[in-house]
Amino acid sequence: xxxxxxxxxxxxxxxxxxxxxxxxxxxxxxxxxxxxxxxxxxxxxxxxxxxxxxxxxxxxxxxxxxxxxxxxxxxxxxxxxxxxxxxxxxxxxxxxxxxxxxxxxxxxxxxxxxx
Amino acid sequence: xxxxxxxxxxxxxxxxxxxxxxxxxxxxxxxxxxxxxxxxxxxxxxxxxxxxxxxxxxxxxxxxxxxxxxxxxxxxxxxxxxxxxxxxxxxxxxxxxxxxxxxxxxxxxxxxxxxxxxxxxxxxxxxxxxxxxxxxxxxxxxxxxxxxxxx
Numbered sequence: 630x631x632x633x634x635x636x637x638x639x640x641x642x643x644x645x646x647x648x649x650x651x652x653x654x655x656x657x658x659x660x661x662x663x664x665x666x667x668x669x670x671x672x673x674x675x676x677x678x679x680x681x682x683x684x685x686x687x688x689x690x691x692x693x694x695x696x697x698x699x700x701x702x703x704x705x706x707x708x709x710x711x712x713x714x715x716x717x718x719x720x721x722x723x724x725x726x727x728x729x730x731x732x733x734x735x736x737x738x739x740x741x742x743x744x
Numbered sequence: 745x746x747x748x749x750x751x752x753x754x755x756x757x758x759x760x761x762x763x764x765x766x767x768x769x770x771x772x773x774x775x776x777x778x779x780x781x782x783x784x785x786x787x788x789x790x791x792x793x794x795x796x797x798x799x800x801x802x803x804x805x806x807x808x809x810x811x812x813x814x815x816x817x818x819x820x821x822x823x824x825x826x827x828x829x830x831x832x833x834x835x836x837x838x839x840x841x842x843x844x845x846x847x848x849x850x851x852x853x854x855x856x857x858x859x860x861x862x863x864x865x866x867x868x869x870x871x872x873x874x875x876x877x878x879x880x881x882x883x884x885x886x887x888x889x890x891x892x893x894x895x
Contacts, residue, residue, distance in 0.1 A: 661857060662857055662858075662860045662862075663856070663857030663858060664801075664857070664858050664859075664860040664861075664862035664863060664866065665860060665862060666857075667797050667800065667801060667862070667866055668862045668865075668866045668869070678857075680856075680857045682768075682855075682856055682857070683768075683769065683771075683772070684768070684771065684772065684804075684856045684857050684858070685857065687771070687772030687775070687776065687800065688800070688857070690772070690776060690779070690796075691772075691775060691779065691793070691796040691797055691800045692793065692796075692797070693789075693793065
């Protein structure tokens, strides 16, 4: 599913690396636990999280993830946004909850990773 | 084979990074540099990914738990060896620490998204060989080998 489409249906605002909007993700994973993200995510996955610190960007970097969707209106600080720009990771933010966003994306055909 | 020992033979390239305790703002920098270097060397993407996850988990562990330590990466023709050493405090029960879900991480670590008790098991999962030795009051040494596939 294209990032542009994901941003559209979840009513998300792009915060960093707008250039990545045409990228397509295969699956999605929702978690505030970065250890679990590192343990389970393998494919080109959209990370959905309410955690907004630098380690989220680092985690995405290690896994070659191209996009992160922050939920519950959480907005990272400028330092975190700058790191994402540097690592070419698209950041977007929606006011919806993780559950609601997951439901919307599932309804539009995006599926979770296999555990 | 099952004891921690640095194998200095046939090392094509050696990387060394010091990791300070409690420096969450810089956690991940060493792993980021290691990953960048491996990519530049045109090492297979899956191998790079496994090494990146293993070193990142190790780096986070050093920041959360250790009194400071270092990560060394030996790049060889058929494998990558990762050595993680710290100067304490050591792990009381290594078997327990290796159990998924067991954690002694601080609240600060948990707020950063860690402390789920997945770090060591995850490092083991990413490596073909995983050796951990720890002595209470002295420190912890970890050796991980990631072999290139089909070589």
